[in-house]
Amino acid sequence: MKILAYIPDEDWIEQILGAVEDIEGELTAFVLNEKLAETAVKRFDKVYLAKIERFELNTVREAVKQVLKEYNPDILLAPSTNKGRAVAGTFMGLTDAAGVSDVIRIELEGESMVLERLVYGGTAKARLKMHPPLSICISPGYFKMENVLDKPGEVIEVNVSMPDVETVFKPREVSENDPTKADVVVAAGRGVKDEKDMEMIKELAKALGGAWSVTRPLAADYGWADSWIGISGIVVSPKIYIAVGISGQPHHMMGARNSKIIISINKDPNAPIFEETDYGIVGDLYKVIPKILEKLREG
Amino acid sequence: MMKILVPIKLCYDVGQMKFDSNTGEPILDAVPRSMGEADRCALEEALKIKDSIGGEVVVVTIGEARTHSKMLRDAFAMGATGGYLVSTGDYDKIDLNTVTMIFKALVEATGPYDLIIMGAGSTDTHSSLLPPMLGAKLGIKTVVGIDKLEYADGEITAVCTYGDGSYTYKLKPPALLSVTSEANLPRIPTIKDILRAKKMKFEELSVESLVENIGKVDVLGIEKYIVPRKKLIWEVDSEDKLAEALENILSVLREGV
Numbered sequence: 294m295k296i297l298a299y300i301p302d303e304d305w306i307e308q309i310l311g312a313v314e315d316i317e318g319e320l321t322a323f324v325l326n327e328k329l330a331e332t333a334v335k336r337f338d339k340v341y342l343a344k345i346e347r348f349e350l351n352t353v354r355e356a357v358k359q360v361l362k363e364y365n366p367d368i369l370l371a372p373s374t375n376k377g378r379a380v381a382g383t384f385m386g387l388t389d390a391a392g393v394s395d396v397i398r399i400e401l402e403g404e405s406m407v408l409e410r411l412v413y414g415g416t417a418k419a420r421l422k423m424h425p426p427l428s429i430c431i432s433p434g435y436f437k438m439e440n441v442l443d444k445p446g447e448v449i450e451v452n453v454s455m456p457d458v459e460t461v462f463k464p465r466e467v468s469e470n471d472p473t474k475a476d477v478v479v480a481a482g483r484g485v486k487d488e489k490d491m492e493m494i495k496e497l498a499k500a501l502g503g504a505w506s507v508t509r510p511l512a513a514d515y516g517w518a519d520s521w522i523g524i525s526g527i528v529v530s531p532k533i534y535i536a537v538g539i540s541g542q543p544h545h546m547m548g549a550r551n552s553k554i555i556i557s558i559n560k561d562p563n564a565p566i567f568e569e570t571d572y573g574i575v576g577d578l579y580k581v582i583p584k585i586l587e588k589l590r591e592g
Numbered sequence: 593m594m595k596i597l598v599p600i601k602l603c604y605d606v607g608q609m610k611f612d613s614n615t616g617e618p619i620l621d622a623v624p625r626s627m628g629e630a631d632r633c634a635l636e637e638a639l640k641i642k643d644s645i646g647g648e649v650v651v652v653t654i655g656e657a658r659t660h661s662k663m664l665r666d667a668f669a670m671g672a673t674g675g676y677l678v679s680t681g682d683y684d685k686i687d688l689n690t691v692t693m694i695f696k697a698l699v700e701a702t703g704p705y706d707l708i709i710m711g712a713g714s715t716d717t718h719s720s721l722l723p724p725m726l727g728a729k730l731g732i733k734t735v736v737g738i739d740k741l742e743y744a745d746g747e748i749t750a751v752c753t754y755g756d757g758s759y760t761y762k763l764k765p766p767a768l769l770s771v772t773s774e775a776n777l778p779r780i781p782t783i784k785d786i787l788r789a790k791k792m793k794f795e796e797l798s799v800e801s802l803v804e805n806i807g808k809v810d811v812l813g814i815e816k817y818i819v820p821r822k823k824l825i826w827e828v829d830s831e832d833k834l835a836e837a838l839e840n841i842l843s844v845l846r847e848g849v
């Protein structure tokens with residue numbers, strides 16, 4: 294099989310390769326910057342490089358058209374992120390390939406593929422039978438390459454047309470707090486009543502060497518954070534996820550469910566979060582969190 | 593004057609999903625449905641443009657009159673000036689390519705449109721693939737995942753948040769734009785709007801009149817997605833209980849970090 298993988302950044306290389314580890318074939322990457330091409334070329338047979346510094350879909354579309362002139366993949370792989378879905382959808386529109394997103398499992402069955410994807414806000418998974426040409430967007434945190442293979446790949450540069458859409462890019466502020474990379478994530482929900490109480494959450498994250506985040510209302514409505522965990526926010530898959538004052542609505546859990554261990558603290562014994570909890574405390578977070586901090590300080 | 597098309601989808605309220613306790617299969621008949629959240633925001637953006645410079649806002653959906661006319665009326669009550677129902681009983685199974693071809697054919701038959709504004713992703717499946725697909729198929733400028741949209745002096749300004757930061761795009765129509773549910777708070781129709789909408793009619797078109805081949809998704813099964821959890825829950829009604837719970841949780845934390 295011919296596989297073309299859109300790699301938005303280095304972090305996705307292992308996951309993308311993990312998704313197709315059991316499939317034999319030619320592995321080709323599509324990247325938008327030179328530095329990433331240099332990294333990717335060690336893992337892929339071929340790397341198509343379109344130098345597009347600031348992501349702009351219409352320019353990307355023209356570059357994808359160039360690649361398709363030379364290379365017709367059976368499978369396009371991309372992450373289930375904004376950019377990944379945009380590139381995958383563009384590929385589908387240009388080729389009539391079928392496609393799915395939020396894929397958590399890939400199996401080869403003769404000439405066809407059986408894919409498992411999350412649906413209904415991550416409350417259900419569907420098994421679908423599909424046939425190449427096919428575009429697959431994988432969910433973050435579900436795939437990881439087991440055997441790293443060095444490949445003597447080559448980089449092929451693709452001509453990029455001048456965009457006619459003016460683009461201004463403001464990079465995300467680099468912060469030490471990165472829930473997508475941390476082993477422990479402490480997340481606060483509306484049970485936290487005041488912005489100043491977020492200090493307690495941040496302190497807990499710090500004491501555990503982890504990162505902190507929030508549910509959507511705390512970020513989108515109250516402005517206590519720049520991002521949130523969930524279907525419309527970021528997806529995390531830490532070793533330990535601590536949900537503090539979070540009810541556990543599907544939209545939120547879609548971004549947290551892939552955590553290894555879920556610990557939750559909620560005063561309502563019927564909160565849905567407890568259905569998805571490994572270790573839970575039914576109690577007031579304002580009593581429980583200070584106690585945990587105290588114990589952690591004691592060592 | 594602008595002519596804007598807004599494709600809308602009838603979505604399940606995923607917060608109210610119900611599953612058969614034996615088979616784990618969803619009991620979809622028991623789940624309420626309404627216009628997708630982001631679709632509603634897309635409609636709001638289209639209406640804001642219409643309110644400021646005038647024009648038409650046409651909605652389109654794929655489904656059955658029986659199930660979908662309420663949503664179309666809802667769109668009329670918000671302010672949509674016209675609507676199409678592409679009718680088929682199999683709307684839940686049609687694949688994305690067919691949906692794209694249906695909208696493309698509809699645009700060609702009823703357009704041209706200055707703008708196509710749609711929800712970035714649906715509330716229930718959330719693939720977010722359709723807008724970039726349709727944009728590529730129509731060969732028009734496309735911006736997806738817009739959190740903030742402005743239209744002034746013939747120019748669109750779209751702000752999108754992607755993983756690495758925020759992108760501001762400036763472009764001119766014609767274009768296809770997909771907006772997220774963060775884009776705005778959609779207007780709530782008044783009783784008067786609702787009564788007015790009752791008298792409005794949508795035009796029904798058959799799927800077959802727009803596309804030749806109808807591709808279907810081959811679903812082998814759908815079941816509740818469960819990640820097995822230990823579910824050790826402590827109700828801490830006393831200090832002792834709290835101490836016990838904390839001991840357990842702290843040992844997990846110490847092991848984990």
Ligand SMILES: Cc1cc2nc3c(=O)[nH]c(=O)nc-3n(C[C@H](O)[C@H](O)[C@H](O)COP(=O)(O)OP(=O)(O)OC[C@H]3O[C@@H](n4cnc5c(N)ncnc54)[C@H](O)[C@@H]3O)c2cc1C
Nearest residue numbers: 482483484508509523524525538540544545559560561578
């Ligand atoms: C299209 C769409 C997309 C969405 N996307 C997301 C998303 O990506 N991420 C997201 O998070 N949400 C998202 N939402 C919103 C989501 O549906 C929920 O509304 C949200 O997750 C609820 O946040 P919460 O758990 O903080 O608040 P609530 O649901 O209000 O829960 C607060 C919890 O705190 C508990 N509590 C209160 N006081 C205390 C106390 N003193 N001690 C202990 N517990 C206490 C309560 O018992 C309650 O369970 C989306 C919604 C829609 C419609």
